[in-house]
Amino acid sequence: MSYQGKFRVWRGDDSGGALEDFTVEVNEGEVVLDIIHRLQATQAPDLAVRWNCKAGKCGSCSAEINGRPRLLCMTRMSVFEESETITVTPMRTFPIIRDLVTDVSFNYTKAREVPSFAPPKDLAPGEYRMQQVDVERSQEFRKCIECFLCQNTCHVVRDHEENKEAFSGPRFLMRVAELEMHPLDTADRVDQAQDQHGLGLCNITKCCTEVCPEHIHITDNALIPMKERVADRKYDPIVWLGNKLFRRS
Amino acid sequence: MARAEIAARTLRTDRWWLPPLTTFVGLLLISIYAAFRTFQGNYYWVDEYHYLTPMYSPCLTEECIPAASHFGQWFPALPGFLTPPLLIIPFLLGFRITCYYYRKAYYRAAWASPPACAVAEPHSKYTGETRFPLIAQNLHRYFFYAASILLLVNIYDAVSAFSTGLGLGNIILLVNVGLLAAYTLSCHSCRHIAGGRLKHFSKHPVRYWTWTQISKLNNRHMQLAWASLIFVCLTDLYVALVASETISDLRFIN
């Protein structure tokens, strides 16, 4: 059960490039990454592609297939018609290195800007006690495999390079939310989310959630709750008054 | 370093423009209908069966039909073409406009920011919700409080209509408040206030339970937003048709 599939793969580097046509064998049960590998082994030995685990666990092989941000290893060929031409392009939001490989250092820079986990100072290792219901929210966010597809698809930076400075992107706003909801984190992250990480730039159009290969509810469970926490702090006198009256912190 | 040189705004091959178009047309049609009914200023009360359309509830000005003013007439008659719903519509509209789901819907459908995922938006600048006027989206929870009060009024209307017996209109009013309640409760602000803002669920079992229930509803927030919006219009239409005697109410008792 194999056929000759039609592919268009973007090839080039930062000085320019174009879509190149290939006809290549496709077998039953294969994913797009298999086809890219077959291209490497048979027609284009220097075709650059980043990959690693081939099981959707490491988040290396992010690219765009027919214009949609996806993992190459988790896109089964069976979702396409045999006659369809499949276009494979690198992630658009990041600078190109070569072919399907982009420079994702933006994400590592943003990761560094999120202050780390701050446990209570006097708590010794082995004495941590947390309830399952309290860790579950952050655990959902820790499923993230850092494929950066959410960062790539988010129009705030995809369509506006100039926002990269001010905006950490869904992945790292989610990291802020993860720490904010960590039962033992002592740092205050609400103001940072708005002022340092650009939460206000998010207009909750949910593309990050749509492309997430781990199906994390980034928007509903991380971004909106963070926006609500910001609203608590900055825009809600009732909450403020309640905190004053009942001396909650 | 530059990005990969790809000229096309998008390489998506599916009909990505269909969902935003559908949303746009849907919202447009409903807005036209709502505007028409608001300024019509008539056919909002069925005296015989005590049906009051949710669009005119509460009816608080002196031009209201006295029986339809369940909570009294607090204001003098409005001048010119202005009608009683204009006092409550800012709150209802405000709740929907600042709703996290509707924001996504109209940012995409009406403002193309972005039109669909991985489709370039046409605007050269983007500041999101950081500045006036969009920073006001943060006021969602006030509209939630206001909408909750209006919801209680609607529930009162629906229940008090049973005093005249039972007709199809009663069922419609009841379903309507049911959908409105589900939409209101499933709101992200409500979810946050109920328990989302807590750091330790384990210390607040009741609020945690409430939060989990609201979270389940919240998963359906989009569906509830549309269902309740469309059904409000249908409810209003039914009341209008009965009130104008175009059709007669289907009665089960009396």
Place this chain on the structure above:
Amino acid sequence: MPELERHSFDVLVIGAGGAGLRAAIEAREHGLRTAVLCKSLFGKAHTVMAEGGIAAAMGNANESDNWQVHFRDTMRGGKFLNNWRMAELHAQEAPQRVWELETYGALFDRTKDGRISQRNFGGHEYPRLAHVGDRTGLELIRTLQQKIVSLQQDDFKEFGDYEARLRVFQEFTVTELAKDGDRIAGAFGYWRESGRFVLFEAPAVILATGGIGKSFKVTSNSWEYTGDGHALAMRAGASLINMEFIQFHPTGMVWPPSVKGILVTESVRGDGGVLRNSDGKRFMFDYIPEVFKDKYADNEEEADRWYTDQANNRRPPELLPRDEVARAINSEVKADRGSPHGGVFLDVSTRLPAEEIRRRLPSMHHQFKELADVDITAQPMEVGPTCHYVMGGVEVDPDTGSSSVAGLYAAGEVSGGMHGSNRLGGNSLSDLLVFGRRAGAGAAEYVLALKDRPVVAEDIVTEARATALKPFQQEGGENPYTLHMELQQSMNDLVGIIRRAGEMEEALQRLEKLKERARSLTVEGHQQFNPGWHLALDLRNMLLVSECVAKAALLRTESRGGHTRDDHPSMDAEWRRKLLVCTASGDGVSVVEKPQIPIRSDLLDLFDRTELEKYLTSEELS
């Protein structure tokens, strides 16, 4: 020739998986300037693939658990070939390493009283694996990654530079270690992205490069697992031990072809999943070896009761050590009782409610749904053995991780000895942490005690550069992909899960020919992100390491753990006293016997004499 990029550090860590990152954290916390060099992006290391958990005798799920029990389980699993000191340190220190992760921000699943939940796993007497659903490896790698970022933030506060004392060079391959006399002096390699060469000068190098699985056709390992550290160590003059022991994980996916080999976590069985053949029979009851008869149930009723009452029932045989299960599956398939795609059935759908499966095994559910279009809550999975882990590796000092070469350290899968002939599930992640930290500390102390720093001579650089560029300068040679496929096929068929002398001799002949052909490999294109070139360079390492595996496997005329000889099917207590040591010689390798260090008597006293009689010679017992 373009200018050579040069860096100088105190400690170089090659590899950014669990062991590498933990070692880097330790070296940096000793105040040393540390660099991490990794082939993939930071945070993508193969450790993310670990699913089940981290074995540590914290005693949260069963208070009877302690390090002695863990030590016993580890030695049993390794068929007593383990380096006992490593097994001891590992069992003693694993709990501290896990608790430490919590201080870095890890979020494990919890018990009712808020402690770390622990689950059952093959070969472990008590529920012992700290876990996060079935994505524990991801949690581990992310936690360590975030700890590194946290240390960098501290440095930023202190020095205004995130990378003042700890820097990650990602997508970077090391091709050669440099020595100054007998001591390590640095490492030479290239940026995968640009192909540009870099020289690192450093008095200490910690190898944490993982395994060698990419020399086999069916493997759960990623492309990175080309035995780089093993080969670098040998070329630098260090020795490898136990290379004949390769763990074939019993349950890898067998279909579709493109994902053949990808792991199906052992927790599927720990949580109730059972293995059946095409007759629908739970065949594992037929494969309980004599040494395990008193620990494993011999009927389905008792096995099923065990899941709810572990005190009064013996364990189901599906939870036998991995080597036993892998061999059993292999036999069933060979006897024509396999599944349609050449595996057996692993079924959890009839054992747990769908909701429970989704909660306990979310990533397995996801993996089968997306890759094979199989819903594991409704259908059985098809599974078969896959090359998973190499027990062998660099021979190290247990306490410091030091190899026989001054300044060269190894930790994690690339080191040898800890797991003996077979590794227990869950002992890998704890191994990474325990010995990663120890190697980091060992290297740091070595550097701090140095009187003068070694220097890298220029001719080493010139030669390393020439070796790396050779594939571009040759014409008409072969494509590295072709060679790689042939190597994988040979190793899989001839030095695979069941071995015979004749086949291994043939494998060695094929390896000789492959080595010959590899000398004239040709690569097209340029140095910038060129996967063909990368493979050509990795192939050199794979060939060297494969030769070790084949030679050692041919010499060991017994079956033990991850080494099964069809022509020598039983375990031989005399062989337990011998290690096979592999070193580089000429352009190949030589393998020699070396006596195993006897187990310390107080550790031996932890076992019943009747059990020891199964493993030890009468001379040792007297």
